[in-house]
Structures are given as structure tokens and as C-alpha cells.
Amino acid sequence: MFATSREADFEQVKFDEGDPRDPNNFSYARKWAITLTCCIFAGITSAASSSYSISYESMMQDLDCTNLQVTLGLSLYVIGYGVIPLISSSFSEECGRRPVYIASSVFFLLAEVMNALAPNIKTVIVSRALQGVFASAGVSMLAGTIADIWQPHERGVPMAMFSFTAVFSIGLGSVFGGLIASNPHLGWRWVQWIHVMFAGIFSLCVIFVLSETRSSVVLTRIAKDVRKTTGDARYRSSSEIDKPSMLSMIKVTCTRPLYLLLTEPIVQSFSLWVGLTWGVLFCLLESVTTEFQSVYNFNVSETGLVFLTQRKALLLHTVGAILGLMANMYQETLYRKHFATKGQEARLYIACAAAIVMPVSMFIFAWTASPHIHWIFPLIGLTAFMSSVFVVYQVSFLYLADCYGTYASSALAGLSLARNMMALIFPLFSQQMFAGMTYKWGLTLWASLSAVMGPIPWILFFFGPKIRSHSKVSRKILETELQQLDGDQTVVSSPIEEKSMKV
Structure with a gap:
């Protein structure tokens, strides 16, 4: 069930055509089972961030701590998403996806238990930091x-499901967190x-x-079995030939x-735009609770329902996620239709629309939250904002993956670092900012900054190929792809993940 090719003094082990052990040949049922299982983890970790923020009041009363202290728990949760993938991706490429998924899910569970049993706010902060570390180790592999x-x-479609689960679960966590x-x-x-639970x-x-999905790891295991069975040490997978050390990786x-x-x-440019968007999102997690309590006299339970419904209100995160999912499904149609002429920039049609909707929706939320205006209007603004966040979240993954090929995981790691650093920093000063500027003018400031960032996808849509032509990395990717085509090389891994760790 495998093929070999001679390379120097080695017999290189490759997948035979149609080999069921090749992850690319998994059945659709198996692929969707793996995809949905991973999306569940994204949902659990997203809900953990929003449900925590909605329970501030109960925590401060129970642990006798300040708002700044409990806010640290929210901020430190996201720092792992920016830093840990820089290291964990090496282990997933060396040891496989499945062991990292198992370890991250188990340790995330233990960190949750630590949080639930915490006797003081210091333990809560430490447990939240650990939750972010272990959650990021698993969720960061989902695109790969x-x-x-x-x-x-x-x-x-699988990436749309990932984005939908992550955004939808933020609202779901807020609802159940507020009720509980x-x-x-x-x-x-x-x-x-x-x-x-x-x-x-x-x-x-x-x-x-979950099965192992990293092709190079599967081939390495096959090669080891062949060496053990035949006693011939020449059999090697491609990843075992000139393999760099773990420290080098x-x-x-x-x-x-x-x-x-x-x-x-x-x-x-994408990191700046997405980072600002993510930072504003976490500021909204901070502001929605207190704003709806102070402006509309909602209690904690009703504030949680702002993220889904306040009895008869429209669903905020749910509707936002569904609208974003529909937009991204339409984006896939546009991508397939225009890829031949636009290339990677065919990913950006809906992103250009989101760049307009996002600041407009933030202005609506900022200027309609008033006792004299029905709460449904700021809710509509929030819904439109969440739809835009959903679009930006998915487009950032797909567009950078298309542009950077074998280096895409590094580009996405850089994006993740910038995005989550913003999510770490913004909540630390958001309450002080809103107290000094009021919610109206504080949110107006964020809306204005979002408007300034709005031209980014438009510039990339029209000038992306020209910008890439001046990039050394892009030229190297193009040269590598041409060499692979000339040499008729078989690429086992996908464009998002790097087959080789050498620059």
C-alpha cells in the first residue's frame, strides 16, 4: 500500500495512489467527523472567554477582588493564543496533530477544574492563563x-464552519454564563x-x-514499520531525510x-486590521454588560441575553454568525468564479464589504445606546458588527494561506500574535476609557479607527499582486512552486502547513 523512490542511499517511502492511510484519501464522513470535532474545541474555548466576562460581578463578590483583577483573567486567557502556537506547531509537525490535541484538551480540562475550585483571585488568574495556553495549542492547529x-x-466550507463555531460560541457562552x-x-x-463537563x-x-492527519507523520510511522519488518534501514520518509533538529525547528x-x-x-496590513477588530471585540465584551445595565437597567441575566436575545429581541451573536456564514458561503461562489482572473484576491470580495459595514455598525451602536432609543437599535449595530468580524476572521486565514503557500503557517502565526496581543491589551484600559470618555465617545473613537483601517482590503484587492511582486518571500514561494512543477515532485502536505522547516 506504499510506493518507494530511490534518493541517494535511501529508499523513500511514499503513499501509493488511493492509499486509505493518506489523510487526503479519508472518506468524507471521516473528514467531517475530524473537522467538526476540532470545531467543537474552538467553540468550547470561545465560550470560555465570554462566559467568564459575563460573571465578573458574581466573582468579585465571592472572591472580594477588584474589576481590574478579574479583567486580568480575561486578558491573560488570550495571550496564549498569540505566543504558544509559535512553539506548539513544531511539536505537531514532529509528533503529529493527534497527540497535541489529546494533551491540550486534557490539560485544558484540568485548568478549568483549577478555576472552578479557585480559593482566591490569584488562582483564577493563573488558571485562566493556563487555559489560554492549552486551548491555543489545540485550536491553532485547526487550520492546519x-x-x-x-x-x-x-x-x-470547513473553514466557514470553524469561524462560525468560534463566533457563535462567544454569544452562546455569554447567554449561559449570564443565566448561571x-x-x-x-x-x-x-x-x-x-x-x-x-x-x-x-x-x-x-x-x-480524531485520527492523525499530518501526512509526513503518517509516512514516518509507515517507514518505521517497514524498517522493522524488513530489517532494511534504508527505508525513509521524506521528512526523515535531512531532518532538522527539534531545537532548530x-x-x-x-x-x-x-x-x-x-x-x-x-x-x-492584515494583522493591523484584524488586530484592531479583535481588540474592539474584547472591548465590547467588557462594555456590553455595564452599558446595557446602566442605559437600559438590564440585570446580569438579561445582559447575557443581549448576546442572543432579551426575550423578544433578535439574536446578536447567533444572527451575526449566521449572516457571516451566509456571506462567506457566497464568497466561496465568488472565489470559484473569479479565481482565474483575480487569483488570491478573489478571496477579498466580501472582506471589502465588511470593511464598510464594520465602522458603520460601530457608529450605530455608539450613537443609539440611549434610554430614549429602543435597545433593539444598538442590538442591530452589534449584530452587523459581529457579521463583519465573522467575515474578517475567516478571510484572514484563507487569504494569507493562499498568498504564502509553504510559509502560510508562519504568516498566520504572526497574524495570531498581533490579533491576540490586541485582545490582551484593550480590555485592560477599556473601562477607564469608557469612564473618562463615556461609552458613546469611546465607541466612536473605535469606529473612527475602524474606518481608517477600512481601505486595507480594497488596496489589497486592486494592488495585491503588485505588492507581492516586491516581496522576497513571495518570489521565493513562486520559485519553489516552479521547481516542484519542473521536477514533478509529489507534495504530501497542504499549502497551509510547511513541509520543510528550512527558510
């Missing part, structure tokens, strides 16, 4: 997992215990559902994202 098993033209935290017999600890179920799903993985972030205009 999708790329492992789906062909480039098939990735749009407002119950005097439950409180914030039961918010964490509910997460423990879901995290425990997910850990079992990882063990029984980690060094390159940690430095290359920073290099791309500091030198590549496309990565820089």
Missing part, C-alpha cells in the same frame, strides 16, 4: 488540520463547572474520533512569524 485533509478548493451567574444558588463557579466530553471525542518556527510580521506588507 483542515488543510491536511481537504483540497484547496474544498476548504472554504445571576442565579444566587449557582454563581460564577458553576459557569466553570459547566465548561468542565463539556471539556471532559470533548477530551473523550478527541481520543475516539522551534527556532525557525518562533522567528519566521516575527520576520514576516515585520517585513511583509500584506501580513502587516
Whole structure:
């Protein structure tokens, strides 16, 4: 069930055509089972961030702590998403996806238990930082997992499901967090215990559902079995030939994202735009609770329902996520229609529209939150904003993956670093800013900055190819692809994940 080719003194082991062990040849049922299992983890970790913020009041009363202290728990949760993938990706490429998924899900579960049992705010802060670390180790691999098993033209829908789950779960976590935290017999600890239950179920799903999807790791295991069976040490997988050391892999993985972030205009511009968007999103998580309580006299339970419904209101995160999902599905149609003429920029049609909707929706939220205006109007603004966030979240993954090919995981790691650093910093000063500027003018400031960032996708849409033509990295990617075509080389891994760690 495998083929070999001679390379120097080695017999290189490759997948035979149609080999069922090749992740690209998994059945659609198996591919979707893996994809949905991974999306569940994205949902659990997203809900953990919003449900925590909605239970501030209960936590401050129980642990006798300040608002700044509990806000640290929210900010430190997201720092892992920016830093840990720089290291964990090396281990997933060396040891495989499945072991990292298992380890991250189990340790995330234990960190949740630590949070639920925390006797003081210091323990809460530490546990939240650990949750972010272990959550990021698993969630950061999801794009790579999708790329492992789906062909480039098939990735749009799985990536849309990933984005939908992540954004939808923010609202879902707020609803259940608000309902539970407002119950005097439950409180914030039961918010964490509910997460423990879901995290425990997910850990079992990882063990029984997830298969190894990293082709190079599967081939390495096959080569080891062949060497053991035949006693011939010449059999090697491609990743075992001239294999770099783990220390070298980690060094390159940690430095290359920073290099791309500091030198590549496309990565820089998207990181700035997405980073601002993500920072504003976490500011809204901070402001929605207190704003709707002070302006409309909502209690904690009703404020949680601002993210889905306040009895008869429209669904905020749900409607926003659904609208964003529909927009991205339409974007896939546009991509397939215009790829031949626009290339990678065919990914940006809906992003250009989102760049207009986002500041407009923020202005609506900022200027309609008033006791004299029905709460449905700021809710509409928030819904439109969440739809835009959904679009930007998915487009950033797909566009950078298309542009940077074998270096895409490094580009995405740089983007993730910038995005989550913004999410770390913004909540730390948002309450002070809103107190000094009021919600109206504070949100107006963010809306204005979002309007300034709006031209970014439009510039890339019209001038992206010209910008890439001046990039050393883009030229090197093009040269590598041409060499592979000339040499008729078989590429086992997908464009999103790097087959070789050498620059």
C-alpha cells in the first residue's frame, strides 16, 4: 500500500495512489467527523472567554477582588493564543496533530477544574492563563488540520464552519454564563463547572474520533514499520531525510512569524486590521454588560441575553454568525468564479464589504445606546458588527494561506500574535476609557479607527499582486512552486502547513 523512490542511499517511502492511510484519501464522513470535532474545541474555548466576562460581578463578590483583577483573567486567557502556537506547531509537525490535541484538551480540562475550585483571585488568574495556553495549542492547529485533509478548493466550507463555531460560541457562552451567574444558588463557579463537563466530553471525542492527519507523520510511522519488518534501514520518509533538529525547528518556527510580521506588507496590513477588530471585540465584551445595565437597567441575566436575545429581541451573536456564514458561503461562489482572473484576491470580495459595514455598525451602536432609543437599535449595530468580524476572521486565514503557500503557517502565526496581543491589551484600559470618555465617545473613537483601517482590503484587492511582486518571500514561494512543477515532485502536505522547516 506504499510506493518507494530511490534518493541517494535511501529508499523513500511514499503513499501509493488511493492509499486509505493518506489523510487526503479519508472518506468524507471521516473528514467531517475530524473537522467538526476540532470545531467543537474552538467553540468550547470561545465560550470560555465570554462566559467568564459575563460573571465578573458574581466573582468579585465571592472572591472580594477588584474589576481590574478579574479583567486580568480575561486578558491573560488570550495571550496564549498569540505566543504558544509559535512553539506548539513544531511539536505537531514532529509528533503529529493527534497527540497535541489529546494533551491540550486534557490539560485544558484540568485548568478549568483549577478555576472552578479557585480559593482566591490569584488562582483564577493563573488558571485562566493556563487555559489560554492549552486551548491555543489545540485550536491553532485547526487550520492546519483542515488543510491536511481537504483540497484547496474544498476548504472554504470547513473553514466557514470553524469561524462560525468560534463566533457563535462567544454569544452562546455569554447567554449561559449570564443565566448561571445571576442565579444566587449557582454563581460564577458553576459557569466553570459547566465548561468542565463539556471539556471532559470533548477530551473523550478527541481520543475516539480524531485520527492523525499530518501526512509526513503518517509516512514516518509507515517507514518505521517497514524498517522493522524488513530489517532494511534504508527505508525513509521524506521528512526523515535531512531532518532538522527539534531545537532548530522551534527556532525557525518562533522567528519566521516575527520576520514576516515585520517585513511583509500584506501580513502587516492584515494583522493591523484584524488586530484592531479583535481588540474592539474584547472591548465590547467588557462594555456590553455595564452599558446595557446602566442605559437600559438590564440585570446580569438579561445582559447575557443581549448576546442572543432579551426575550423578544433578535439574536446578536447567533444572527451575526449566521449572516457571516451566509456571506462567506457566497464568497466561496465568488472565489470559484473569479479565481482565474483575480487569483488570491478573489478571496477579498466580501472582506471589502465588511470593511464598510464594520465602522458603520460601530457608529450605530455608539450613537443609539440611549434610554430614549429602543435597545433593539444598538442590538442591530452589534449584530452587523459581529457579521463583519465573522467575515474578517475567516478571510484572514484563507487569504494569507493562499498568498504564502509553504510559509502560510508562519504568516498566520504572526497574524495570531498581533490579533491576540490586541485582545490582551484593550480590555485592560477599556473601562477607564469608557469612564473618562463615556461609552458613546469611546465607541466612536473605535469606529473612527475602524474606518481608517477600512481601505486595507480594497488596496489589497486592486494592488495585491503588485505588492507581492516586491516581496522576497513571495518570489521565493513562486520559485519553489516552479521547481516542484519542473521536477514533478509529489507534495504530501497542504499549502497551509510547511513541509520543510528550512527558510
